[in-house]
Amino acid sequence: LVFEVEKSLNATLKNIFVGNVALSDFDPNVLDYRYVLPVDATECPIVEAEGYPGQTITITMPQLLGTARIEVQPEEGAKNVYTVQFVYQMSNNVLLNDIMVDGVSVDGFDPMVNNYQINLPEGTTTVPAITYQKADPTQTVQVISGGLDAATQLIVKAEDGSINTYTVVLNVAKSDNALLDAILVDGVLLDGFAAGTFNYTYTLPVGTTVLPSVTYQKGNNGQQVVTILPQLEGNATLQVTSEDASQTNTYTVTFAV
Numbered sequence: 575l576v577f578e579v580e581k582s583l584n585a586t587l588k589n590i591f592v593g594n595v596a597l598s599d600f601d602p603n604v605l606d607y608r609y610v611l612p613v614d615a616t617e618c619p620i621v622e623a624e625g626y627p628g629q630t631i632t633i634t635m636p637q638l639l640g641t642a643r644i645e646v647q648p649e650e651g652a653k654n655v656y657t658v659q660f661v662y663q664m665s666n667n668v669l670l671n672d673i674m675v676d677g678v679s680v681d682g683f684d685p686m687v688n689n690y691q692i693n694l695p696e697g698t699t700t701v702p703a704i705t706y707q708k709a710d711p712t713q714t715v716q717v718i719s720g721g722l723d724a725a726t727q728l729i730v731k732a733e734d735g736s737i738n739t740y741t742v743v744l745n746v747a748k749s750d751n752a753l754l755d756a757i758l759v760d761g762v763l764l765d766g767f768a769a770g771t772f773n774y775t776y777t778l779p780v781g782t783t784v785l786p787s788v789t790y791q792k793g794n795n796g797q798q799v800v801t802i803l804p805q806l807e808g809n810a811t812l813q814v815t816s817e818d819a820s821q822t823n824t825y826t827v828t829f830a831v
Contacts, residue, residue, distance in 0.1 A: 581628070581648075581649040581650035582626065582627075582628045582629075582648050582649045582650065583648050583649075583650055583651040584626050584629070584648050585629070585646045585647070585648045585651065585652065585653050585654040586602040586603065586626075586646070586654060587602060587623050587624060587625050587631075587644070587646055587654075587656060588602070588624040588625060588626065589623070589624045590607070590621065590622070590623050590624075590644065590656060590658065591621070591622040591623070591624070592609055592619050592620075592621055592658065593619030593620060594620075594622075597609075597658075605654060605655065605656050605657065606656070606657050606659070607656070607657065607658045607659070608658075608659045608661065609658050609659065609660050609661070610661055610662070610663045611638075611639070611660055611661065611662050611663065612662075612663055613662055613663055613665070615638070615662070616638070617637075617638060618635060618636055618637065618638050618639075618640075618642070618660055620635070621633055621635060621642040621644065621658055623644050623646070623656070625646060628648065628649040629646055629647065629648055629649070630646075630647040631644065631645070631646055631647075632644075632645040632647075633645075636660060638660065639660050639661060639662065640659070640660060641657050641658065641659045641660070642657065642658040642660070643655060643656075643657055644656040644657070644658070664712075664732075664733040664734035665710050665712050665713075665732055665733040665734065666732045666733075666734045666736045667709055667710040667712075667713065667732050667733075668713070668730045668731070668732045668736050668737060668738030669685040669686070669709050669730070669738065670685060670706050670707060670708065670709055670715070670728070670730060670740065671685065671707040671708065671709045672706065672707040673690070673704065673705075673706050673707075673728065673740060673742060674704070674705045674706065674707070675692055675702050675703070675704055675742070675744075676702040676703055677703070677705070680692065680742070685709065688738070688739065688740050688741060689740075689741045689743075690740070690741070690742045690743070691743050691745060692742060692743065692744050692745065693745050693747060694722070694744055694745065694746045694747065695746075695747055696746065696747040696748065696749055697746075698722065698746045698747075699722075701719065701721050701722055701744065702744065704717060704719070704726050704728070704742055706728055710732070710733070712732070712733035713730055713731065713732060713733070714730075714731045715728055715729065715730050715731075716728070716729040716731075717729075720743075720744075721744070722744050722746050723743075723744065723745060723746055724743065724744070725741045725742070725743045726741070726742045726743075726744065727739055727740070727741055728740040728741075728742070748796060748816075748817040748818035749794040749796055749797075749816055749817040749818060750816045750817075750818050750820045750821050751793045751794040751797065751816055751817070751821070752793075752797065752814045752815060752816040752821035752822055752823045753769040753770065753793045753814070753823060754769060754790050754791060754792060754793055754797075754799075754812065754814055754825065755769065755791040755792065755793045756790060756791040757774070757788070757789075757790050757812065757825060757827065758787075758788070758789045758790065758791070759776060759786050759787070759788055759827070760786040760787055761787070761789070764776070764827065769793065772823060772824060772825050772826060773825075773826050773828075774825070774826065774827045774828070775827075775828045775830070776827055776828065776829050776830075777830055777831075778806075778807075778829055778830065778831045779831075780831065781831075782806070782831050783806065784806070785803060785804065785805065785806050785810075785829060788801065788803055788810050788812075788827065790812055792814075793814075794816070794817055795817075796816075796817025796818075797814055797815065797816060797817060798814070798815040799812055799813070799814050799815075800812070800813040800815075801813075804829060806829065806831065807829055807830050807831055808828070808829060809826050809827070809828050809829075810826070810827040810828075810829060811824055811825065811826050811827075812824070812825040812827075
C-alpha cells in the first residue's frame with residue numbers, strides 16, 4: 575500500500591492587505607481591486623497577502639501608480655492572479671476662486687454663492703466679457719453666454735465629474751424718461767413744442783376734411799408710446815411710458831378746423 579497526501583488545488587487567498595490594512599471589499603473569488611491614493615502620496619503602500627498552507631505567493635509591486643500583482647500557486651493545479659490597481663484620488667473641487675466682468679472681480683464674490691446680479695449703465699449694447707479663475711487646475715469650465723438682460727452660466731466640472739453652476743445676470747439700467755423729443759404734424763414740428771409741455775392746440779385750415787398725420791420722436795428708444803387720434807376735430811393723445819415703467823406722461827393735441 576502506498577499512502578499519498580492529497581495535494582490542494584486551492585488558489586484563493588484569505589485576505590489582501592494594503593499598508594497593513596485589510597481590503598474592506600475583499601472577496602476570495604474577486605481577483606481585481608482598485609485602491610485610491612491621496613493626491614500627495616509619493617510612494618506605494620506595501621501589499622501583503624494571507625493564503626493557505628502549501629500555496630506559493632509571489633507579489634510584484636509598482637513604483638507608485640500602477641498595478642500590484644499577487645500570484646497564488648496552489649500545490650497542484652492552476653494559479654490565480656489577484657491585482658490591486660493604484661490610482662490617485664481625483665479632485666471633487668467645483669468652486670471657482672473668482673468671476674470677473676470685463677476683468678473686474680464681481681463685487682462680493684463668494685465661491686459658495688452661485689447667483690449674481692450685475693448692473694450695467696443705461697444704454698449698454700455690448701455684452702461685457704465674463705471670465706473666471708479656477709480653484710483647481712484639473713477643473714474644466716464651460717461659459718454659456720445669455721447676453722444682456724439675461725443669465726450667463728459658468729458650469730464647473732471637477733476632475734471626478736462633479737458639477738457646479740454659477741449664474742451671472744447682466745442687467746442694463748432702464749431709463750425713467752417718459753418725455754418725447756418731438757411731436758410732428760404732417761412731418762413738421764408742432765409749433766411751440768417743449769418736452770415738458772403736454773397740451774397743444776392745432777388749427778386746421780378751412781375746408782380740411784382729413785386729419786393730418788401725427789408722428790413723434792422718442793426721448794428714449796425703450797419708451798412705449800400709445801397714440802389715439804380723432805377722426806378730424808378733437809383730441810389726439812400720445813401716452814408715453816418710460817422704459818422702466820416708472821413714469822407715464824400724456825401729450826394732448828386738440829385739433830380744430
